[in-house]
Amino acid sequence: MNAATDTIEVRITDVDAAADDTRVFWLARTDGAALPAYAPGSHIDVYLPSGLVRQYSLCGADASAPEYRIAVKREPASRGGSAWLHSAAQVGTQMRIGPPRNAFALSDTADQHLLIAGGIGVTPILSMACALAASRGHYTLAYFARSDASVVFRTELGRSPLADQARIHVGLSTAATRECITGLLSAALPNTHLYVCGPPAFMEMTAGLARDMLGEQFVHQESFGPAVPVAGDEREFSVRLEGRRDAIPVPAGKTVLAALREAGFDLPSSCEVGVCGTCMMRVLAGEPDHRDTYLTDDERAAGTCFLPCVSRSNSAVLVLDELA
Ligand code: FES
Incomplete structure (x- = not known):
């Protein structure tokens, strides 16, 4: 991979x-x-x-x-x-x-779909709305934008077949946005699934409300940003590369990637926030603490891949190898 x-x-x-x-x-x-x-x-x-x-x-x-x-x-x-x-x-x-990857799929068992976009987060939401309109699925789309000038796809959203189900909200305060989303969730019928994409704070607020009002299993979100670190949860551990005897310490506040580079290893990277997969390594021993947004749930569960630009270790020592 x-x-x-x-x-x-x-x-x-x-x-x-x-x-x-x-x-x-x-x-x-x-x-x-x-x-x-x-x-x-x-x-x-x-x-x-x-x-x-x-x-x-x-x-x-x-x-x-x-x-x-x-x-x-x-x-x-x-x-x-x-x-x-x-x-x-x-x-x-x-x-x-790269080929298309989908970590934000529409549920095929939902009776209704509530699509909520903040800012440029409208991009996946638009393709979902178009697919639902084409298949005559039941959906509502709410798009929150900072200003009129920042609204993307206004013409498309304002004409058939999307116009009847799409609403654009411009310049709302955080409180008004929260109130609007709460209203949409309150009106949701049973077996409504919510999909949200937008800035991290917007998604956190929307997904939190939806988890409380609809239930965890009905909430889907998309994020291309780095995983949010949990303050104060970084502990020191060590990494060892396959075939090397020395363990390299990784103190709190330093990434595995930085520690390995300081130890003289030339490793590839690009985004350095855990979203692109360029730095991926293989786990040979130890328990990774995945902090990226690149690996799928299955890849995380398998515990064999590791992104050293952001991820850490739950075990005292992690043994890694470069991908062939
Ligand atoms: S450099 Fe992009 S995931 Fe590590």
Whole structure:
């Protein structure tokens, strides 16, 4: 399992300034072949020329369309991902992407779907709404945006078939947003599943309300940010690399990646926040404390993979090996 395997070379075929800080890109394969089909809620890895890897939701209205569509918000603190896509990428630019991955799938047993988006989190939510509209599924979409100028896909959301079920809320305070979401949850029928994507605090508030009002099993959320560290829970442990006798201490406040590099090991990395998989290593002994948002639940349960840029150890010693 390597983040860089099975990549696809694509070309940007169109670019649109969708909002004051957001550009929408259409991507097609450079060899003219069809891109892999995807389910609503899926995202792709985008491999940038700088070596960085970024994740973007596929937000096409038709998941079987020959091109992929992604929307990229320019982040003020960008370390080269969104900044490059906003300043350098243009029609004709080629880059590599990974195949679609879906950790945010629609439930096929839900009677109703409540789709809630904050800001650029509307991207996976839009593809879900389009799929539900096409299949005549029952859904409601609420999209919370900071300002009129930051609303993405306003035209699409305002016309058939989405207009009847989609509401855009602009400029609400945190209290008003909470009140609105509480109202939506209060009106939810039995067996309604909630899907939320947006900034971390927005998702935390929405998912918390939904867990209380609907139940844990009805709540789905998507996040491309780093896992949130739990304050004060970092303990010192050691890592040992396969074939080496010396254990390398990893004190609180230092990552395994940093400790290994300081010890002279040249390891690859990109995002360094646990979302891209570039730094992945194999676990040979010990119990990992996974802090990433890249591995699936099954991969975590298997306990054989480890992302040293963010994850730590529950055991005193973790024995690791580089991926072949
Ligand atoms: S460098 Fe991206 S997950 Fe570690």
